[in-house]
Amino acid sequence: MAFTSVKTLLDGYAKQDLNIEFWEYIMLEDMKDQQISRTESMKHVQELMSVMKQAVQNYDANQRSASGLSGGDGAKFAAAQEAGHTLTSGFIADAIRIALTMAECNACMKRIVAAPTAGSCGVLPAVLLAYESNFGAEPEAFIEALYVAAAYGQIIAYEASISGAQGGCQAEIGAASAMAAVALTYLHGGSLEEGANACAFALKNMLGLVCDPVAGLVEVPCVKRNVAGAVNAIAAAEMALAGIQSKIPVDEVIAAMDEIGKLMDSSLRETGKGGLAATLTAKKIEKALTH
Amino acid sequence: MTKIACILYNKNISKGKGLQIIADLFLGESMNLFDILGPIMIGPSSSHTAGAARIGYVARKLLGEEPIYIDIGLHGSFAATGDGHGTPMAIVGGLLGMKPDDERLPQSFELAHSLGIEIIRHNIYLREAHPNTAVLFVKGKKRQLEIQAESLGGGTIRICKIDGINTNFNGDYPTLIVHNIDEPGHVAGVTALLAKRQINLATVQLYRDERGGYAVMVIESDQRIPEDVLYEIEEMPGIIKVTYLNMDA
Structure with missing residues (x-):
């Protein structure tokens, strides 16, 4: 187990005397943990990035999920973007479209990267790929950002949870959003402290979010919550990069998320029994699917 | 059938670390x-x-x-x-x-x-x-x-x-599963052979249905186990069935 808190991660990096960059410190610690070589580690992260890109490229507007509940929304949004009918443009609009696209790919049984989970797989690629097409950066920068994001994800998994069944949606989309906020802050040249603040902001805004999938499927509301996670990550990174500080330190925010998850009724933790899943329409959908 | 014994050991780690590994196994918190x-x-x-x-x-x-x-x-x-x-x-x-x-x-x-x-x-x-x-x-x-x-x-x-016999492994490591008659010497025989072939053991778990009856050992190793070693284990007296799992192969 490499990183147990954001504080130990940042302190550990400050104490190292190898004169290496932050992402490299994370990579080296994980290489020790997994007993793998530098080449193996980097090759794996490069593959993650290329699978994310492929999934977006291979998106099929006509594809529908087995239940028929998901598909086609990424294309609808792309059409609106094309026609110039969107409220936002550029970076944010692209992030919305990619988040929809990836989450739909997942629902339609396409090849994706769980980041940190399959249900939240759209958030991180949405901000990374939208950043790439709007701001540009060296391919290496995205690999580095993924290491930094993964370290924060690992800490959230350790201090709290990244499972909807344990901690609700705040643990899945919330964790993904926090990781994406950290990655964005890193890509845009933010400091380590700004990265920690970005994580705190993103997570704070997602606290209490329940996991209430209709008919128990990773589709409604999961696909659209990927959009919420991506846009929230951008807002969190913006605030952190502007020098705004989180009044509650990031490790305490993560601990609060854990506490909230434990207080959450089991009907709101991926059982498909409470919240949106318990609505009249959801029950009708569920009935239609089982008959 | 009840799980009588579950031994998890690694010669390279202290008892405290061993307990941590057992805890991680059940809490699932240790993620890379x-x-x-x-x-x-x-x-x-x-x-x-x-x-x-x-x-x-x-x-x-x-x-x-x-x-x-x-x-x-x-x-x-x-x-x-x-x-x-x-x-x-x-x-x-x-x-x-x-x-x-x-x-x-x-x-x-x-x-x-x-x-x-x-x-x-x-x-x-x-x-x-x-x-x-x-x-x-x-x-x-x-x-x-x-x-x-x-x-x-x-x-x-x-x-x-x-x-029907309780086990506890995940397939991350090359895993050897040996069904044998529950009598002295089989674990020693199998692990000695693996040691001789320079195969380092990550964990060893032992399970049985009743004393002197039917037993299963699940051995997770750091290296893959060659086919001839599997064959040799199969030929040992008291060994009922040998199964080998290597997800990368």
């Missing part, structure tokens, strides 16, 4: 970076799809041949939402040798049908089992196998029973 970013998988659910494919894949490796008959029993959440998440499709895909990121997974039933494989899928109820549990009974031309496995989230799994 690639557990967080990954797995690369076919959607929609890491537990109901990727984990299910992995369970099927492990079953295929344990069976050691192409199945001709597949009986899938789904419990809990697997039973309730498995069809919508492609759980049976992923298990069948795994049994046909597909890994969790294989793009042919959604077509596994068609492929199985074209190969003439008989598939039965039904819901089961198990007492005190993990909500995502599958019981698979598979038959090949030569062998048959029953496993009970849990999908723990994020694509990780745990094999909790093989042919």
Whole structure:
């Protein structure tokens, strides 16, 4: 187990005397943990990035999920973007479209990267790929950002949870959003402290979010919550990069998320029994699917 | 059958660390970076799809041949939402040798049908089992196998029973499963042979149904175990069945 808190991660990096960059410190610690070589580690992260890109490229507007509940929304949004009918443009609009696209790919049984989970797989690629097409950066920068994001994800998994069944949606989309906020802050040249603040902001805004999938499927509301996670990550990174500080330190925010998850009724933790899943329409959908 | 003994040891680690590893095994908190970013998988659910494919894949490796008959029993959440998440499709895909990121997974039933494989899928109820549990009974031309496995989230799994005997492993390491008569010397014989061949053991677990009856040892190793070593173990007196699992092969 490499990183147990954001504080130990940042302190550990400050104490190292190898004169290496932050992402490299994370990579080296994980290489020790997994007993793998530098080449193996980097090759794996490069593959993650290329699978994310492929999934977006291979998106099929006509594809529908087995239940028929998901598909086609990424294309609808792309059409609106094309026609110039969107409220936002550029970076944010692209992030919305990619988040929809990836989450739909997942629902339609396409090849994706769980980041940190399959249900939240759209958030991180949405901000990374939208950043790439709007701001540009060296391919290496995205690999580095993924290491930094993964370290924060690992800490959230350790201090709290990244499972909807344990901690609700705040643990899945919330964790993904926090990781994406950290990655964005890193890509845009933010400091380590700004990265920690970005994580705190993103997570704070997602606290209490329940996991209430209709008919128990990773589709409604999961696909659209990927959009919420991506846009929230951008807002969190913006605030952190502007020098705004989180009044509650990031490790305490993560601990609060854990506490909230434990207080959450089991009907709101991926059982498909409470919240949106318990609505009249959801029950009708569920009935239609089982008959 | 009850689990009488579960020994987890590693000669390179202290007792305290050993306990930590046991704790991690059950809490599932120890994740590396690639557990967080990954797995690369076919959607929609890491537990109901990727984990299910992995369970099927492990079953295929344990069976050691192409199945001709597949009986899938789904419990809990697997039973309730498995069809919508492609759980049976992923298990069948795994049994046909597909890994969790294989793009042919959604077509596994068609492929199985074209190969003439008989598939039965039904819901089961198990007492005190993990909500995502599958019981698979598979038959090949030569062998048959029953496993009970849990999908723990994020694509990780745990094999909790093989042919009715309790086990506890996940297939991350090369894993040797030896069924033997419960009498002195078999564990020593097997581990001595592995030591002689420079194979370092990660964990050793021992299970049995009753004193002096039937026992199973599950050995996870750092290195892959060559075929001739497996053959040699099979030939040892008192050894009933040897199964070897290497997910990377």
